[in-house]
Amino acid sequence: MRAPAFWAGGGGVMPLLLAPFSALYAQATARRMARPGWQAPVPVICCGNATAGGAGKTTVALDIGRRLADRGVAAHFLLRGYGGTTKGPLRVDPATHDSTLVGDEALLLADVRPTWVSADRAAGAKAAIEGNARAIVMDDGLQNPGLAKDLSLLIIDGGFGFGNGQIIPAGPLREPVAAAAARCQAAVLIGEDETGALAQLPPGMRVLRAKLAAGPEAAMLRGQPVFAFCGIANPRKFFATLQESGAVLAGREAFGDHYQYDAGEIQDLLAQADAARALLVTTKKDFVRIPAQFRSRVTVVTVTLQWEESAEIESLLDPLAQRVPIPA
CATH class of the missing domain: 3.40.50.300 (P-loop containing nucleotide triphosphate hydrolases)
Incomplete structure (x- = not known):
């Protein structure tokens, strides 16, 4: 899923048109949350x-x-x-x-x-x-x-x-x-x-x-060209973390949150990285959604809090x- 652009702000007519449905959603949530939960x-x-x-x-x-x-x-x-x-x-x-x-x-x-x-x-x-x-x-x-x-x-x-x-x-x-x-x-x-x-x-x-800070493996990417891709809610955070760690962003591509990659898409990303003479890098969260046969060719960059x-x-x-x- 990729969130609609108007969710981030900037006005427009869509929030106004959808406001009645939002009111119903909020009412349903409030009713649901009024129920007591099991105490562990x-x-x-x-x-x-x-x-x-x-x-x-x-x-x-x-x-x-x-x-x-x-x-x-x-x-x-x-x-x-x-x-x-x-x-x-x-x-x-x-x-x-x-x-x-x-x-x-x-x-x-x-x-x-x-x-x-x-x-x-x-x-x-x-x-x-x-x-x-x-x-x-x-x-x-x-x-x-x-x-x-x-x-x-x-x-x-x-x-x-x-x-x-x-x-x-x-x-x-x-x-x-x-x-x-x-x-x-x-x-x-x-x-x-x-x-x-x-x-x-x-x-x-x-x-x-x-x-958020890049994990220890990011030290090996300092000064190195990388082609970054991810399918998370805020791709901008991952790209910024790479740059802050010293990697040279030779290319980037963002997918929808929780995106399930197929073989053709990973092959295309690898080709783009090769053309840029860069390492293909992604998040650990994305890595588990890559077809297993390609994982050895993708570098994972973790983040720590x-x-x-x-x-x-x-x-x-x-x-x-x-x-x-x-x-x-």
């Missing part, structure tokens, strides 16, 4: 957002999962598995499952900690707990009422913010910003606030700041870690 016997942490599409939820979830593991907490990841066909609950096995079954984010998470895909989040949480989870980290799910959350974080992409500020389909918002923020204990701003998103948050809401003050996220995790049940 272990802490549940949700990395969510107010908009459709990526904001950095998976990156934050990965960071929190690692921090809990460093505390000795057996955290499991839980997500819907967008782009995959399974409804779950299913524990992800990267050795046998692919992105068409479980989605691309699930494969990234499963490389770090046990990961469950489940459209029914409560059923997924129960399966994870039966699998010895002592904490659950949700990638997305802020607008899913099935599972009660102990800590919810509102993830904001500083470059996109809340788009044009309208509800789906007139804009990218899943619900009003105020409604999403009211269920969160803090917001996480990734990158600079280029759109004034923080001004739309409730007064006094706690804001944690972070930025760098907190402005890591003590702030640790302070939010402290009370939850103290509540983790001790195995019998």
